[in-house]
Amino acid sequence: MNIVAFEKMKTFSSEKMKKINLFNTDRMFCDLYCFEPDQFQKVHAHEGEDKVYTVLEGEGYFQVGEEVETVQAGASILAPAGFPHGVTNNSGKQLVVLVFMAPKPQH
Numbered sequence: 001m002n003i004v005a006f007e008k009m010k011t012f013s014s015e016k017m018k019k020i021n022l023f024n025t026d027r028m029f030c031d032l033y034c035f036e037p038d039q040f041q042k043v044h045a046h047e048g049e050d051k052v053y054t055v056l057e058g059e060g061y062f063q064v065g066e067e068v069e070t071v072q073a074g075a076s077i078l079a080p081a082g083f084p085h086g087v088t089n090n091s092g093k094q095l096v097v098l099v100f101m102a103p104k105p106q107h
Contacts, residue, residue, distance in 0.1 A: 035089035043086035
């Protein structure tokens with residue numbers, strides 16, 4: 001069994017958001033994104049992959065498509081394949097987000 005203690009893996013950088021991989025297989029990946037205040041993940045899209053952001057600590061400004069929302073710890077956001085999405089930490093405190101991404105199933 002592969003178990004990770006994400007609390008011990010959190011890493012922050014004053015230069016830019018940090019991505020810490022927790023799990024990675026041919027079918028999915030799961031990362032921690034650690035943001036200092038005013039750091040961001042630029043808006044981008046993945047054509048064949050859905051992404052879920054779960055806010056573990058703090059709060060951030062999330063964009064999915066044309067929608068934008070401030071989301072606090074304890075909530076998850078779905079970014080469906082093809083939708084532009086990104087995150088900005090405008091809270092003044094650290095932000096930790098669990099990110100899960102997998103390809104859309106082929107029918």
